[in-house]
Amino acid sequence: MRIGLDMMGGDYAPAEAVKGVRLFLDNAAPEVHLVLIGDEQALAPLISDARLDQSRYTVVHSSQVIGMNEHPTKALKEKPQSSISIGFHLLQNKKVDAFISAGNTGAMMVGAIYSIKLIPGVQRPTISTILPREDGSNGLLLDVGINADCKPENLVQFAILGSLYSQYIMGTATPRVGLLNIGEEEGKGNLLAQATYPLLKENALLNFIGNVEGRDIFKETVDVIVCEGFTGNVVLKMAESFHDVAVRRNIKDEYMDRFDHEQYGGTPVLGVAEPVIIGHGIARAEAFKNMIRTAQQMIESKLMDKIRESFVEVAKEN
Amino acid sequence: MRIGLDMMGGDYAPAEAVKGVRLFLDNAAPEVHLVLIGDEQALAPLISDARLDQSRYTVVHSSQVIGMNEHPTKALKEKPQSSISIGFHLLQNKKVDAFISAGNTGAMMVGAIYSIKLIPGVQRPTISTILPREDGSNGLLLDVGINADCKPENLVQFAILGSLYSQYIMGTATPRVGLLNIGEEEGKGNLLAQATYPLLKENALLNFIGNVEGRDIFKETVDVIVCEGFTGNVVLKMAESFHDVAVRRNIKDEYMDRFDHEQYGGTPVLGVAEPVIIGHGIARAEAFKNMIRTAQQMIESKLMDKIRESFVEVAKEN
Numbered sequence: 001m002r003i004g005l006d007m008m009g010g011d012y013a014p015a016e017a018v019k020g021v022r023l024f025l026d027n028a029a030p031e032v033h034l035v036l037i038g039d040e041q042a043l044a045p046l047i048s049d050a051r052l053d054q055s056r057y058t059v060v061h062s063s064q065v066i067g068m069n070e071h072p073t074k075a076l077k078e079k080p081q082s083s084i085s086i087g088f089h090l091l092q093n094k095k096v097d098a099f100i101s102a103g104n105t106g107a108m109m110v111g112a113i114y115s116i117k118l119i120p121g122v123q124r125p126t127i128s129t130i131l132p133r134e135d136g137s138n139g140l141l142l143d144v145g146i147n148a149d150c151k152p153e154n155l156v157q158f159a160i161l162g163s164l165y166s167q168y169i170m171g172t173a174t175p176r177v178g179l180l181n182i183g184e185e186e187g188k189g190n191l192l193a194q195a196t197y198p199l200l201k202e203n204a205l206l207n208f209i210g211n212v213e214g215r216d217i218f219k220e221t222v223d224v225i226v227c228e229g230f231t232g233n234v235v236l237k238m239a240e241s242f243h244d245v246a247v248r249r250n251i252k253d254e255y256m257d258r259f260d261h262e263q264y265g266g267t268p269v270l271g272v273a274e275p276v277i278i279g280h281g282i283a284r285a286e287a288f289k290n291m292i293r294t295a296q297q298m299i300e301s302k303l304m305d306k307i308r309e310s311f312v313e314v315a316k317e318n
Numbered sequence: 319m320r321i322g323l324d325m326m327g328g329d330y331a332p333a334e335a336v337k338g339v340r341l342f343l344d345n346a347a348p349e350v351h352l353v354l355i356g357d358e359q360a361l362a363p364l365i366s367d368a369r370l371d372q373s374r375y376t377v378v379h380s381s382q383v384i385g386m387n388e389h390p391t392k393a394l395k396e397k398p399q400s401s402i403s404i405g406f407h408l409l410q411n412k413k414v415d416a417f418i419s420a421g422n423t424g425a426m427m428v429g430a431i432y433s434i435k436l437i438p439g440v441q442r443p444t445i446s447t448i449l450p451r452e453d454g455s456n457g458l459l460l461d462v463g464i465n466a467d468c469k470p471e472n473l474v475q476f477a478i479l480g481s482l483y484s485q486y487i488m489g490t491a492t493p494r495v496g497l498l499n500i501g502e503e504e505g506k507g508n509l510l511a512q513a514t515y516p517l518l519k520e521n522a523l524l525n526f527i528g529n530v531e532g533r534d535i536f537k538e539t540v541d542v543i544v545c546e547g548f549t550g551n552v553v554l555k556m557a558e559s560f561h562d563v564a565v566r567r568n569i570k571d572e573y574m575d576r577f578d579h580e581q582y583g584g585t586p587v588l589g590v591a592e593p594v595i596i597g598h599g600i601a602r603a604e605a606f607k608n609m610i611r612t613a614q615q616m617i618e619s620k621l622m623d624k625i626r627e628s629f630v631e632v633a634k635e636n
């Protein structure tokens with residue numbers, strides 16, 4: 001298995017990316033081969049310092065970098081030698097089995113959708129966030145920002161994608177799906193939530209448990225929470241800000257520590273045909289390691305095939 | 319000034335309501351007279367135990383109670399002798415200058431809108447929540463639940479109502495208004511946010527500072543944050559759940575303590591013609607005291623007149 005990693009993306013690249021690779025390789029099975037995409041000259045001394053096992057990686061040189069604030073489509077077009085462009089090119093041509101970058105999020109989305117394409121039947125790809133829970137387990141919330149306006153059918157698809165991710169990557173046997181809403185009973189909420197509820201309820205692929213409210217987001221009673229990307233993004237950033245408060249105020253708590261974005265590193269772009277993971281711009285070594293591990297799990301579990309099979313079912317139902 | 323208080327509303331009424339009255343009267347100016355609406359027989363021993371100064375209050379007997387789960391419109395119609403019905407009747411007939419209840423929220427909303435009416439020009443009333451900030455001050459977020467689907471003009475009106483409340487009740491000289499969004503720049507967000515931004519920007523009554531994100535909600539850089547009631551309600555309940563986590567995990571922190579709903583007690587229904595305050599169902603003594611104090615401030619500051627004047631301006635601009 002070959003995993004491609006953009007070594008130039010993120011605020012602390014390439015140094016932290018190299019450290020992340022080292023952390024990953026220290027504990028990884030030998031069948032995982034990493035394809036490190038970046039500026040050879042910048043990488044060489046860092047790789048040498050990190051004493052990476054040469055049999056475990058290949059460096060693919062990229063002479064350009066897409067900046068964090070560049071226009072995604074324009075940058076991808078004008079910088080074919082950028083690490084992101086090369087990464088998608090390798091993924092498209094099956095030279096790698098997954099591609100990871102903590103660089104320009106927009107460019108990652110555009111590349112994922114246009115060079116990798118969506119799985120047949122998927123209307124829109126989605127990104128998610130891990131929800132730490134007090135019992136040590138994790139829930140999943142999606143969408144968290146790329147689908148600000150949604151139709152009910154979009155939310156149903158997010159629920160299916162999230163359930164499969166929860167099952168095959170997070171190890172939840174039969175993920176309980178909840179609809180983020182502002183009341184418990186069916187019929188509550190805005191027009192979108194009201195229209196989505198019956199669709200989730202009747203969908204045979206889902207274990208739908210009903211509405212969940214803002215107070216339930218971090219509870220163990222629900223595994224996958226769906227909402228449009230506007231509310232999801234506000235929830236994500238608000239949770240991050242609570243962690244920042246805890247750090248700033250020197251609150252020592254094991255559970256609050258788990259809200260550290262560093263631990264999760266990035267989000268898969270669910271719905272595209274190959275494993276693509278977008279990292280947080282502030283990703284450091286631990287985050288890079290975790291993203292590589294997630295990519296490995298996505299490949300090993302054949303998540304893309306599971307999604308493909310489910311969306312064949314979706315097509316049959318419609 | 320006469321403030322009407324529903325003594326039968328809320329999970330811990332009437333005992334906690336009486337305690338709240340006592341707390342309020344201990345420090346209140348003599349010109350505030352409280353009108354306590356409730357079952358005389360239930361109240362008598364509690365009032366006697368609390369040793370309330372008889373010159374400071376009047377009991378108005380109510381023989382019915384609207385339960386927390388009753389259908390609002392139906393209950394108001396079928397229970398004219400309920401404490402909520404009587405409260406609105408007194409307010410409508412200027413026998414009290416404000417009405418407060420921690421009872422059935424729906425009945426309070428219906429009563430406010432249909433028996434008290436909206437201030438001319440206001441399209442929809444709104445409810446808000448206080449946002450504690452680390453420097454000790456408070457921000458305001460609205461709407462937090464009664465307007466799940468909104469048009470851009472509704473959000474502009476919430477901004478005006480919130481600014482006036484922030485200025486006259488919370489003491490913020492020139493409240494900075496932010497639009498809750500999922501990106502910093504104009505043009506970001508869902509269709510509603512995109513359409514609302516230019517309206518807020520051009521409104522002469524507002525000190526609009528642009529978009530704010532989930533991470534900015536508790537920052538000191540913005541005083542009034544507007545959003546539709548779906549996202550606002552999720553934010554409100556999620557913040558409450560973080561406080562619950564802090565309590566459950568025995569996290570001792572002065573700032574986290576300020577997320578205790580008890581401290582604020584309730585929310586005014588902004589946009590209706592008289593001061594109406596709806597309490598949290600779990601309101602206890604401190605919350606009742608704070609709601610009475612807020613009502614007093616709303617009367618003293620002539621907030622309703624300020625809102626009326628602003629909406630005359632709004633009408634002129636349209």
